[in-house]
Amino acid sequence: MSRLEISNLRVLFPTDDGLVKATNDVDLGIEEGENLGLIGESGSGKTVLGMAILRLLPKDARVEGVVRFNGRDLLSLREEEMRRVRGREIVMILQNPTSALNPVLTVGSQIEEVLRLHKGVDKRSARKRVVELLKMVRIRDASKRVRDYPHQFSGGMKERAMIAMALASDPTLIIADEPTKGLDVTVKREILKLLKEVTERKSMLFITHDLASAAEICERIAVMYAGEILEVAKTEDLLDDPLHPYTEGFLNSLPSRGLKPIRGIGPSLIDLPHGCKFHPRCDHATEVCMREHPPMLQIEDGRQVRCFLHA
Numbered sequence: 001m002s003r004l005e006i007s008n009l010r011v012l013f014p015t016d017d018g019l020v021k022a023t024n025d026v027d028l029g030i031e032e033g034e035n036l037g038l039i040g041e042s043g044s045g046k047t048v049l050g051m052a053i054l055r056l057l058p059k060d061a062r063v064e065g066v067v068r069f070n071g072r073d074l075l076s077l078r079e080e081e082m083r084r085v086r087g088r089e090i091v092m093i094l095q096n097p098t099s100a101l102n103p104v105l106t107v108g109s110q111i112e113e114v115l116r117l118h119k120g121v122d123k124r125s126a127r128k129r130v131v132e133l134l135k136m137v138r139i140r141d142a143s144k145r146v147r148d149y150p151h152q153f154s155g156g157m158k159e160r161a162m163i164a165m166a167l168a169s170d171p172t173l174i175i176a177d178e179p180t181k182g183l184d185v186t187v188k189r190e191i192l193k194l195l196k197e198v199t200e201r202k203s204m205l206f207i208t209h210d211l212a213s214a215a216e217i218c219e220r221i222a223v224m225y226a227g228e229i230l231e232v233a234k235t236e237d238l239l240d241d242p243l244h245p246y247t248e249g250f251l252n253s254l255p256s257r258g259l260k261p262i263r264g265i266g267p268s269l270i271d272l273p274h275g276c277k278f279h280p281r282c283d284h285a286t287e288v289c290m291r292e293h294p295p296m297l298q299i300e301d302g303r304q305v306r307c308f309l310h311a
Contacts, residue, residue, distance in 0.1 A: 002068075003173055003203040004030040004053070009065035011045070011052050011227075018270040022048040024227040026065070027296065030173070035196075035204045037214030037235070039250070040224035041266055046207045047095070049224070050175045053205075054086050069173065088118040091166040095178035095207075097158035101150040108134075108146030111165045118169040133164040137194060156187035160194065167198055174204045180213055192216050211254065215239060223247050226267050226277040229296070232304040243305040245282045276308070284309060 006028040013020040023045045030036045038046050051057050053067055055074065067074045069090065074082065094100040102110060108130045115126040127146070134142035137160040150158060159179060166174055176195065180188040195204070196217040208214050214221050214235070221238050223231040223246065231244040242248040249262035264281040267273055276294050279285040288308055296306045 002029050003032045003034070003070065004028075004205070005066070005068040006049075006053070007066040007068070009049070009052060009067060010063070011048050011057065012062040012064075013058075014060060014062070015270070020269045021227055021272060022061075022269060023052065024272075026227075026229055028222055028229060028232070030203050030205060032203060033201060034220065035199055035206055035218045037206045037208065037211075037218035037221040038224055039208055039211050039214050039221060042209060043266060043269070044224045045227040045269075046209075046224055047177055050092060050177050050205060050207055053175060054090060054092055055082055056086075056092075087114065088169045089171055090173045090175065091169060091171045092175040092177060093162050093166050093179050095181050097155070097162045098150065100162060101158060103150055106147050106149055107153060107161050108148075111161070111168055114165055114168040129168070130164075133168060134161070136167070136198070137161070137164045138190075139164075156183055156191065159183065159187075159191055163191075163194060163198065172202060174199060174202055175207065176204060177207045178209070179206075180208070180210065188213065211250065212256075223250065226272060227269060228277055228306065229304075230278070230306045234301070234303075237301065237303060243299065243303065243310060244278075244307050245284050245309070246278045249281075276306075 006026055009023055009026040011022040013022060026049060040046050052063055053074065057063065063075060069085065074085065101107065108127065111130045111133060112126045115121050115129055121129065131142045131146055134146060139145055139157060139160055153161060179195065180191050183191060192213055206214055206218055218235055220232065221235050222229050223244065225246050231247050238247065242251055251257055252260045253262060262281055267277060273280055275291050276289040279289040282289065294306045294308050296304050297310055298304055299310065
């Protein structure tokens with residue numbers, strides 16, 4: 001059963017230089033209990049997509065399409081109804097815990113606020129639950145650290161605190177936006193292991209530019225470029241046999257595959273290329289790629305790819 005279904009999602013931002021096309025007709029689904037990885041370069045629209053699901057974009061953003069969660073179209077809900085979904089049924093782990101945590105409040109009080117707001121528990125019960133949550137995310141001396149301020153936590157501990165905060169309301173969908181960004185290799189592995197454990201019975205959209213991290217904890221991966229989804233596949237299929245030239249280039253740029261960069265740079269989201277958005281950087285581009293926009297093709301085993309090579 002689908003937990004989240006996104007159809008024809010477009011997010012546009014008006015600027016003095018023109019209209020920024022942050023996402024363009026995105027179709028994506030997450031099944032119940034599934035971890036879906038969303039990978040791509042910086043500026044490809046991954047975070048905007050996550051923010052659009054929760055309706056956390058600036059007021060001047062133009063959002064079109066359908067975002068259906070448990071059968072409800074989130075984009076058509078009144079703000080009061082959306083507030084009951086946001087933070088209770090769907091939560092977001094932001095990519096910078098240092099800026100996400102309030103520096104003048106203790107870590108415990110910030111997690112406690114989530115419990116009292118969304119679960120309606122009293123202060124004493126909330127404090128007890130906060131200690132349990134901090135223990136769950138493996139913060140030592142949780143009963144003491146609950147009174148610490150964010151600056152007293154290391155980067156890895158702050159990320160664990162953000163995960164504890166996300167779990168506080170017992171959501172069904174977690175959107176994790178670059179949760180391992182800036183962490184050293186050892187801490188990153190610990191955070192990934194923790195995320196895999198705590199999302200075992202939940203659904204998660206794991207947003208990252210780190211393909212290795214996504215491959216470690218996600219059953220499927222969607223590849224995003226210039227605001228579009230270019231390929232969706234089971235993780236092992238994507239790694240063993242990438243279908244889109246961008247996915248292949250992304251894989252080849254990894255240290256384990258030779259560190260061969262993709263030539264050129266990503267396009268401006270204000271002035272996107274005609275036809276296939278990747279064709280100026282693609283070694284396989286033909287005349288049709290420059291002239292026509294490729295549709296998303298349905299390949300066997302549920303794979304999807306947006307490329308004329310497979311038409």
